[in-house]
Amino acid sequence: MKRKFTKEHIGDDSFLTYQLAPEDVLDLCSLGMMKCNQIKGFLPICHSQLNQQQTLTYTLLTMLPLSQFLKKELSRKQILEILIGVTRTMDACNEWILSPARIVTEFEYVMVHSTSNKVSFVYLPLQSRAEQFELTSYLITLLDEIKIDTSEQDWFKSIYVLLESGDDFSQKSFLSQLEKWLADIFVKDRPIFNAMFEQSLEANETVAAYSTTKHLPKLINEGQSLKKQNFFSRIFTKQ
DSSP: OOOOOEEEEETTEEEEEEEOOTTOOBOHHHHHHHHHSOOTTBOOEEEEEETTEEEEEEEOSSEEEHHHHTTSBOOHHHHHHHHHHHHHHHHHHHHHTOOGGGEEOOTTTOEEETTTOOEEBEEOOBTTOOOOOOHHHHHHHHHHHOBOOGGGHHHHHHHHHHHTOGGGOOHHHHHHHHHHHHHHHHHHTHHHHHHHHHHHHHTTOOGGGGGGSSSOOOOSOTTOOOOHHHHGGGTTOOO
């Protein structure tokens, strides 16, 4: 059954809200886990109650619905970052003992960060929610909606081949291949990174300056210097 969410704005902040129906029963264990931990791949959740009406609120930050994201042509980098985000979220479910059946998978409620392409799902901690979720089927459905440049068709088809390998499919191997493709993109663009690094040396900058750029993840805490020989070796470290 499809759940109805409402999008709200308070100042510059945006939220998704879900009002519990009379038949909805909260799973207090998973709700508490979501509230007390910043679990990668999921939107932050807040629970409130006024009289008999209970509400779940999810903070959106600078995110767009995946449905809106899919209206435009995506680059290879964007596709990989989205697929990696979805796959890693399933790993988070296993790590935190969360049920994939309680993930809201409709594209209009899956959020993508407007610059980093980070994917975040709504987790609905209801005892009554038991939607079927199967990773490979979901990813194939997602691929069917993606618009790509014609020059990427052969590479794009290879993702389908991996997902349609049946009993030979390995989530770990699939994620590893996605990360390798993404790493290859950074290696291709390495001269750009080299130039950026040389400029930072001349200005006696720290790596904190790089943590705000479009291409590089935050590697270490602000103010800590990074030696050149370690710079690129740590770019692809899993966050």
